[in-house]
Amino acid sequence: MTKGEKTRENIIDASYALFSMKGFKQVTMKDVCEVTGMSRGGLYSHFSGTDQLFEAVLEKITEKSAADFQKEIEKEIPAAKILESALHLMEEEMKHPKDSLSIALYEFVEMTDSDIMEQLNRNAEEKWKKLIRYGIKRGEFREVNVDEIVNVILYSYQGARMWSRIISMKPKTFRSITDHIRKQLTGGER
Amino acid sequence: MTKGEKTRENIIDASYALFSMKGFKQVTMKDVCEVTGMSRGGLYSHFSGTDQLFEAVLEKITEKSAADFQKEIEKEIPAAKILESALHLMEEEMKHPKDSLSIALYEFVEMTDSDIMEQLNRNAEEKWKKLIRYGIKRGEFREVNVDEIVNVILYSYQGARMWSRIISMKPKTFRSITDHIRKQLTGGER
Amino acid sequence: MTKGEKTRENIIDASYALFSMKGFKQVTMKDVCEVTGMSRGGLYSHFSGTDQLFEAVLEKITEKSAADFQKEIEKEIPAAKILESALHLMEEEMKHPKDSLSIALYEFVEMTDSDIMEQLNRNAEEKWKKLIRYGIKRGEFREVNVDEIVNVILYSYQGARMWSRIISMKPKTFRSITDHIRKQLTGGER
Amino acid sequence: MTKGEKTRENIIDASYALFSMKGFKQVTMKDVCEVTGMSRGGLYSHFSGTDQLFEAVLEKITEKSAADFQKEIEKEIPAAKILESALHLMEEEMKHPKDSLSIALYEFVEMTDSDIMEQLNRNAEEKWKKLIRYGIKRGEFREVNVDEIVNVILYSYQGARMWSRIISMKPKTFRSITDHIRKQLTGGER
DNA sequence: CATGAATGAGAGTTCATTCAT
DNA sequence: GATGAATGAACTCTCATTCAT
Numbered sequence: 068m069t070k071g072e073k074t075r076e077n078i079i080d081a082s083y084a085l086f087s088m089k090g091f092k093q094v095t096m097k098d099v100c101e102v103t104g105m106s107r108g109g110l111y112s113h114f115s116g117t118d119q120l121f122e123a124v125l126e127k128i129t130e131k132s133a134a135d136f137q138k139e140i141e142k143e144i145p146a147a148k149i150l151e152s153a154l155h156l157m158e159e160e161m162k163h164p165k166d167s168l169s170i171a172l173y174e175f176v177e178m179t180d181s182d183i184m185e186q187l188n189r190n191a192e193e194k195w196k197k198l199i200r201y202g203i204k205r206g207e208f209r210e211v212n213v214d215e216i217v218n219v220i221l222y223s224y225q226g227a228r229m230w231s232r233i234i235s236m237k238p239k240t241f242r243s244i245t246d247h248i249r250k251q252l253t254g255g256e257r
Numbered sequence: 258m259t260k261g262e263k264t265r266e267n268i269i270d271a272s273y274a275l276f277s278m279k280g281f282k283q284v285t286m287k288d289v290c291e292v293t294g295m296s297r298g299g300l301y302s303h304f305s306g307t308d309q310l311f312e313a314v315l316e317k318i319t320e321k322s323a324a325d326f327q328k329e330i331e332k333e334i335p336a337a338k339i340l341e342s343a344l345h346l347m348e349e350e351m352k353h354p355k356d357s358l359s360i361a362l363y364e365f366v367e368m369t370d371s372d373i374m375e376q377l378n379r380n381a382e383e384k385w386k387k388l389i390r391y392g393i394k395r396g397e398f399r400e401v402n403v404d405e406i407v408n409v410i411l412y413s414y415q416g417a418r419m420w421s422r423i424i425s426m427k428p429k430t431f432r433s434i435t436d437h438i439r440k441q442l443t444g445g446e447r
Numbered sequence: 448m449t450k451g452e453k454t455r456e457n458i459i460d461a462s463y464a465l466f467s468m469k470g471f472k473q474v475t476m477k478d479v480c481e482v483t484g485m486s487r488g489g490l491y492s493h494f495s496g497t498d499q500l501f502e503a504v505l506e507k508i509t510e511k512s513a514a515d516f517q518k519e520i521e522k523e524i525p526a527a528k529i530l531e532s533a534l535h536l537m538e539e540e541m542k543h544p545k546d547s548l549s550i551a552l553y554e555f556v557e558m559t560d561s562d563i564m565e566q567l568n569r570n571a572e573e574k575w576k577k578l579i580r581y582g583i584k585r586g587e588f589r590e591v592n593v594d595e596i597v598n599v600i601l602y603s604y605q606g607a608r609m610w611s612r613i614i615s616m617k618p619k620t621f622r623s624i625t626d627h628i629r630k631q632l633t634g635g636e637r
Numbered sequence: 638m639t640k641g642e643k644t645r646e647n648i649i650d651a652s653y654a655l656f657s658m659k660g661f662k663q664v665t666m667k668d669v670c671e672v673t674g675m676s677r678g679g680l681y682s683h684f685s686g687t688d689q690l691f692e693a694v695l696e697k698i699t700e701k702s703a704a705d706f707q708k709e710i711e712k713e714i715p716a717a718k719i720l721e722s723a724l725h726l727m728e729e730e731m732k733h734p735k736d737s738l739s740i741a742l743y744e745f746v747e748m749t750d751s752d753i754m755e756q757l758n759r760n761a762e763e764k765w766k767k768l769i770r771y772g773i774k775r776g777e778f779r780e781v782n783v784d785e786i787v788n789v790i791l792y793s794y795q796g797a798r799m800w801s802r803i804i805s806m807k808p809k810t811f812r813s814i815t816d817h818i819r820k821q822l823t824g825g826e827r
Numbered sequence: 828c829a830t831g832a833a834t835g836a837g838a839g840t841t842c843a844t845t846c847a848t
Numbered sequence: 849g850a851t852g853a854a855t856g857a858a859c860t861c862t863c864a865t866t867c868a869t
Contacts, residue, residue, distance in 0.1 A: 069852095070847095070848085070852090070853070071852075071853065074853075074854090090364075090367075092282060092283065093282065095837090095838060095839085096838075096839070096840090097837080097838065097839090105854075105855090106854060106855045106856065107839090107840080107841095107855085107856075107857095108840090108841080108842075108853095108854070108855060108856070108857095109853065109854040109855065110854095111839090111840065111841080112852090112853070112854075113853090115840090116839080116840090170363075170367075173360075173419070173422075173423060174280075176423045176424075177280075177422070177423055184420075184423050184424050185424045185425075188420070188424055212433070214429075214433055215433040215434075215436060215437050216437070218413070218417070218430055218433045218434055218437075219409065219413050219433075219434060219437050221416070222412070222413040222414075222415075222416030222417040222420065222434065223408070223409050223412040223413035223416055224412075224416065225412075225416035225419070225420060226411070226412030226413055226414065226415035226416025226417070226418075226419065227408070227412040227416070228416075229363070229415070229416065229419060230374075230378070230412065230415060232363075232367065233363060233366040233367055233374050234366075234374050234375045234378055235375075239404075240408055243402070243404055243405040243408045243409075244405075244408055244409060244412065246405060247405050247406070247408070247409050260828085261828070264828090264829095285862090285863065285864080286863075286864060286865085287862085287863060287864085295829080295830090296829060296830045296831055297830080297831065297832095297864090297865080297866090298828090298829060298830055298831070298832095298865095298866080298867080299828070299829045299830065299831095300829095301864090301865070301866085302828060302829070303828095305865090306864075306865090307864095450831090450832070450868095450869090451831075451832065454832075454833090470744075470747075472662060472663070473662065475858085475859060475860085476859080476860070476861085477858080477859065477860090485833075485834090486833060486834045486835060487834085487835075487836095487860090487861080487862095488832095488833070488834060488835070488836095488861090488862075488863075489832065489833040489834065490833095491860090491861065491862080492831085492832070492833075493832095495861085496860080496861085550743075550747075553740075553799070553802075553803060554660075556803045556804075557660075557802070557803055564800075564803050564804050565804045565805075568800070568804055592813070594809075594813055595813040595814075595816060595817050596817070598793070598797070598810055598813045598814055598817075599789065599793050599813075599814060599817050601796070602792070602793040602794075602795075602796030602797040602800065602814065603788070603789050603792040603793035603796055604792075604796065605792075605796035605799070605800060606791070606792030606793055606794065606795035606796025606797070606799065607788070607792040607796070609743070609795070609796065609799060610754075610758070610792065610795060612743075612747065613743060613746040613747055613754050614746075614754050614755045614758055615755075619784075620788055623782070623784055623785040623788045623789075624785075624788055624789060624792065626785060627785050627786070627788070627789050640849085641849070644849090644850095665841090665842060665843080666842075666843060666844085667841085667842060667843085675850080675851090676850060676851045676852055677843090677844080677845090677851080677852065677853090678844095678845080678846080678849090678850065678851055678852065678853095679849075679850045679851065679852095680850095681843090681844070681845085682849060682850070683849090685844090686843075686844085687843095
């Protein structure tokens, strides 16, 4: 990794923090200068503006988040178990709203007409549908209306995640959402 | 209504449109000048900044939105009927995301630490709890976990509403959310 | 004249001096701020950039420079007399190159693809052709090749004027150019 | 020629093209980097700025352009013939204004107070005077006022050359200038 | 109250220039 | 010598905000 690439990574990491805290529009190149300790010109030689910078951040995180349940399904891990860890992750993410790029993403899409959101949404949809069908096939999940339950999962999660950034929400609230999902799918309590 | 009050109302109405279109942070006093056709100074003699202006907008709409189900309940209108019209309204609102102040509110709260969101959220919660308990008492609704279902209602609605501003969503999607709520409460289809 | 219009005029006058001294590209809005004593924002509320500012300067001076020989011709003033004062003016202008917008014009045209130069050139051409034909008709001027002599007049004047900005030229040199023109037209010395 | 000298030559040639296209002030070291494919630092190790670079370009071309009519005169080639090829060259140069450094030179002199222009001007003056006197002595040219005709030659040529960069001029116009010169000197048509 | 001219702080951006490798 | 990352100064432009009229 050359010196330039290293700097680039540093900038991306530092601005990830900025974007998740402040959203997209509120982050200025000056802010990035400050947190990275770089000069204006140096920064601009890597990224020509916050747009490009945010895209680089997205690229980096979408690589990670590509994780779906495919592997677990192939290993024939019980659907209930996969569900359980997915719900756990959801709860954790709802509890730490400040780490989330969701607002930044939201603003970015509104400003740039990027279709990244559509993609992310479609991915999430597919991933959940796959899991639910797998669970039904194995007889672990009830014969739910897949489309309906996926919508409820995705949007209640997104809604809660977004709102938790601005109102203080109790863990119990997040729990009740994941509980609802679990009950819908398995018919039972955790 | 004096001339001054009229001007004030005009400003509020014009800026409502701006805020719902552009969110809170993106609206500048300059924008407001343009849509109202007023001069900078004139505008400032009514509102000292976008903060105050947005607060005035909020004040005006929260008066309206105070509508809960109290009246209907007092008239002993069947819970299923009240629910039906509430779900219908929800669907309509999800379909017209551009009319919504939700993003503006979101940004406003993040910037100003206002607790208006907490209030709005509590109100919505109370209103739905009241309806659900009323429906259960009348034997129209199933004996659901009230807290849980209210959370699902509120956050899936908010999530869908927000997301529909940035990705194109089919009416079918909104429908599946309201269908889910209906089934949870009444056990049946529409 | 409102206060705003007065300021506008002041800015135009002050920037005329700047443009003639420094050319077009070298004048920044900051320079204009300094010579007018105005703030950045104030300046920008009148002119959105040096382009617009220069256009305003041009507009003002082309109004003045519209002067051709039409009036004198109509008054049947002797062609030799009109010529004499025109040559005198030319000499004066060559002697004071710093007052000339020619370089600024040059740069402006190269940057903006404006066709103002073509117009100015055409005007100058027409004006001289008219005078020469008038002089020939009156028997005062020799039967010269009009196109040829006009080209020599215009370009030797422009060339001398431009060069005199950067090399020190003697009045004698300018004189020899006007002398040449006079001789071509009248066949005689001054 | 060492590798270093070769690089130096490459830089000079590449920047000649830049200067003739864009003038002096508009050429940045960044531009030169791009056309030469060199790095910033590499470039700076040869030339400390555009000033020095332009001086190197000038040095190279003034060597070439030192050509006067001395050789032809010594060979006793007829003055009319020398004149003819000089006028032909002039016409060609007026037709290809983009190849000319004249604007760059102009800007360079204005910025740096170099006296190179004075030298070039004096050279051109001397060269023409020599030719004209030679023609007169041989009885080929008319007994013109040498100073006057040289001024007309030089400045009408410069004026036309400069103007042709920014307004579209017909070959006929250039022709009429050279025709004028020829007629002045030889009294006849080509 | 209303106007709109003016201020000034701050963001975005570009480059000449330096310097460690 | 050559590289290219980094600096910092200068410039363009936008707005929130003030104030004389």
